[in-house]
Amino acid sequence: xxxxxxxxxxxxxxxxxxxxxxxxxxxxxxxxxxxxxxxxxxxxxxxxxxxxxxxxxxxxxxxxxxxxxxxxxxxxxxxxxxxxxxxxxxxxxxxxxxxxxxxxxxxxxxxxxxxxxxx
Amino acid sequence: xxxxxxxxxxxxxxxxxxxxxxxxxxxxxxxxxxxxxxxxxxxxxxxxxxxxxxxxxxxxxxxxxxxxxxxxxxxxxxxxxxxxxxxxxxxxxxxxxxxxxxxxxxxxxxxxxxxxxxxxxxxxxxxxxxxxxxxxxx
Amino acid sequence: xxxxxxxxxxxxxxxxxxxxxxxxxxxxxxxxxxxxxxxxxxxxxxxxxxxxxxxxxxxxxxxxxxxxxxxxxxxxxxxxxxxxxxxxxxxxxxxxxxxxxxxxxxxxxxxxxxxxxxxxxxxxxxxxxxxxxxxxxxxxxxxxxxxxxxxxxxxxxxxxxxxxxxxxxxxxxxxxxxxxxxxxxxxxxxxxxxxxxxxxxxxxxxxxxxxxxxxxxxxxxxxxxxxxxxxxxxxxxxxxxxxxxxxxxxxxxxxxxxxxxxxxxxxxxxxxxxxxxxxxxxxxxxxxxxxxxxxxxxxxxxxxxxxxxxxxxxxxxxxxxxxxxxxxxxxxxxxxxxxxxxxxxxxxxxxxxxxxxxxxxxxxxxxxxxxxxxxxxxxxxxxxxxxxxxxxxxxxxxxxxxxxxxxxxxxxxxxxxxxxxxxxxxxxxxxxxxxxxxxxxxxxxxxxxxxxxxxxxxxxxxxxxxxxxxxxxxxxxxxxxxxxxxxxxxxxxxxx
Numbered sequence: 001x002x003x004x005x006x007x008x009x010x011x012x013x014x015x016x017x018x019x020x021x022x023x024x025x026x027x028x029x030x031x032x033x034x035x036x037x038x039x040x041x042x043x044x045x046x047x048x049x050x051x052x053x054x055x056x057x058x059x060x061x062x063x064x065x066x067x068x069x070x071x072x073x074x075x076x077x078x079x080x081x082x083x084x085x086x087x088x089x090x091x092x093x094x095x096x097x098x099x100x101x102x103x104x105x106x107x108x109x110x111x112x113x114x115x116x117x118x119x
Numbered sequence: 120x121x122x123x124x125x126x127x128x129x130x131x132x133x134x135x136x137x138x139x140x141x142x143x144x145x146x147x148x149x150x151x152x153x154x155x156x157x158x159x160x161x162x163x164x165x166x167x168x169x170x171x172x173x174x175x176x177x178x179x180x181x182x183x184x185x186x187x188x189x190x191x192x193x194x195x196x197x198x199x200x201x202x203x204x205x206x207x208x209x210x211x212x213x214x215x216x217x218x219x220x221x222x223x224x225x226x227x228x229x230x231x232x233x234x235x236x237x238x239x240x241x242x243x244x245x246x247x248x249x250x251x252x253x254x255x256x257x
Numbered sequence: 258x259x260x261x262x263x264x265x266x267x268x269x270x271x272x273x274x275x276x277x278x279x280x281x282x283x284x285x286x287x288x289x290x291x292x293x294x295x296x297x298x299x300x301x302x303x304x305x306x307x308x309x310x311x312x313x314x315x316x317x318x319x320x321x322x323x324x325x326x327x328x329x330x331x332x333x334x335x336x337x338x339x340x341x342x343x344x345x346x347x348x349x350x351x352x353x354x355x356x357x358x359x360x361x362x363x364x365x366x367x368x369x370x371x372x373x374x375x376x377x378x379x380x381x382x383x384x385x386x387x388x389x390x391x392x393x394x395x396x397x398x399x400x401x402x403x404x405x406x407x408x409x410x411x412x413x414x415x416x417x418x419x420x421x422x423x424x425x426x427x428x429x430x431x432x433x434x435x436x437x438x439x440x441x442x443x444x445x446x447x448x449x450x451x452x453x454x455x456x457x458x459x460x461x462x463x464x465x466x467x468x469x470x471x472x473x474x475x476x477x478x479x480x481x482x483x484x485x486x487x488x489x490x491x492x493x494x495x496x497x498x499x500x501x502x503x504x505x506x507x508x509x510x511x512x513x514x515x516x517x518x519x520x521x522x523x524x525x526x527x528x529x530x531x532x533x534x535x536x537x538x539x540x541x542x543x544x545x546x547x548x549x550x551x552x553x554x555x556x557x558x559x560x561x562x563x564x565x566x567x568x569x570x571x572x573x574x575x576x577x578x579x580x581x582x583x584x585x586x587x588x589x590x591x592x593x594x595x596x597x598x599x600x601x602x603x604x605x606x607x608x609x610x611x612x613x614x615x616x617x618x619x620x621x622x623x624x625x626x627x628x629x630x631x632x633x634x635x636x637x638x639x640x641x642x643x644x645x646x647x648x649x650x651x652x653x654x655x656x657x658x659x660x661x662x663x664x665x666x667x668x669x670x671x672x673x674x675x676x677x678x679x680x681x682x683x684x685x686x687x688x689x690x691x692x693x694x695x696x697x698x699x700x701x702x703x704x705x706x707x708x709x710x711x712x713x714x715x716x717x718x719x720x721x722x723x724x725x726x727x728x729x730x731x732x733x734x735x736x737x738x739x740x741x742x743x744x745x746x747x748x749x750x751x752x753x
Binding site: 188196 | 264267268274275279281282320321323
């Protein structure tokens, strides 16, 4: 049992990060912290993809006569795209936070809800 | 940061190498790890470092925001243009085989141009993001 | 022209894609509008040709970059997604006509070209989601359309638009990431991302845990994006505080495209057998769908802002669509797709009409709009037509939707669903009546001067959309033929 857990440690880390990130998004009221949580959440998925690309005994996928076994490069490429999407999401999210701060004067969710309720 | 002589000198020394490394990552991308996304970010980091050390005003003089914004669009157009070149060559969209004399030469040229477009857009977008965030509090 | 014909699936997406940077370069609102409009019109023509071809010659496959599937990205058009493409591109074009004056007033002059840049990007994303036959490509286009729609919503005039956009961003990203996890698990098990290829490989491993987990992640992720109850909380504020044109465009298309992907994944990729017989997706979808029909309509009744009311109405209508999907029969799929189309027309017309009112009085609150029906008769006519369609009155498009939905329910021997549909339609009658009553029978609030009819450039597209609600209630050949063929294809599953 323990061995099964330890052998798949990469998946456990991915799941742990996923839950940490997801919890932060849901539980934190500060908008910046929510974005941090969202980033951790996304990163866990990147990790999931990257670890599935690993081929036992394989090397980095750079073509060379000395090597026969390579890791699967496709998930790397997919995740590069997902990382860029993540960067764009974070940038847009932070831009919104900056503008929320400018027009409300706060970035705490409960205070924002109170102010939105009044108008 | 104007008074930090060490930072100023070191960053002046570093910036050319950062840019050179970016170009290496960019154009070596079809042989080894690298490509437009990574190179664009590294290239932009040179400008961002310059902006951090020498001030936003100076950085804006080096990379005028209006030009940088246009570069974002230009990169996408380079990318799409390469795709359309495949169409004009009688193949499918983004098919590089017809771009060169042989399919292999075409693939080389195609991926190089595509990645150049990607690199341009990513670098310009990163610089723009930095300018917009840094220039907000005034 | 003939040389372009085989490349239409690629052009469908890349013409709006190129329009986006051109809008950015244009620098001025007017020029950017022309570029965006030409691109959207071209996309509509492309979608129409594709729809015609798929209807008469069967599905079309296009290899991006000349790489054969399953290695390369494949674009596949069949009647199911050609129908969605036609809806998205058509609505985008008509709403753009509307935007010219509306955006001129609602968006600051220096930012209008950015608006059109985001609008065309959003259009690119939505068309891409619909046309691609590659599971990961769906994620990429999903994020292109989502990111641009967050930005578009944040351009709304009130500061609440910012919090609404932020909320949508968080929820939308979680939804898209769930989808990404699901696709990753599928790739892990099958080694392919091509949907048709996935469909042939999944049955052999259908009971393995990663595939089950993938199915759950993809369904929940898409349900978040499609605002299926109880995952709809981002929707009301996003629709209510977005600029008028954006509300009309996104309300009519964005959630619909997500529902299409849900259809595609449950029927083509996983197959109806796995999704419905083994995993009872019908029960999983049925309950939220029924609750959505009632909760959405109930909430709509108590809204003071009409755009918010329409947004809650959308939640209820998405409930009808999911209900039809949950029936998992030929008639059910057909009813779902017909309602996707008709609901798009209704909501686009209603949100455009609200845009006309907002243009004149700067508000869409129910106490502010009192008595406007007499001063803006044409706008009122559009609201009345689309409102009747929303209720499902005969001779409107909405009636066709309800008719097929009821038939599908009866075919599945679920007569009690017919009762529920009828009762929830009564709730719709309450909120539509509230709107009509305020517009026509209430006295205008004191202090408001006379209000002129909306400018022609906004009125025409609004009336066009309202007219479409009537037209497709009378001449149902296009939606019926397309969805009939689409339902057959989707149910057959496996190969496109």
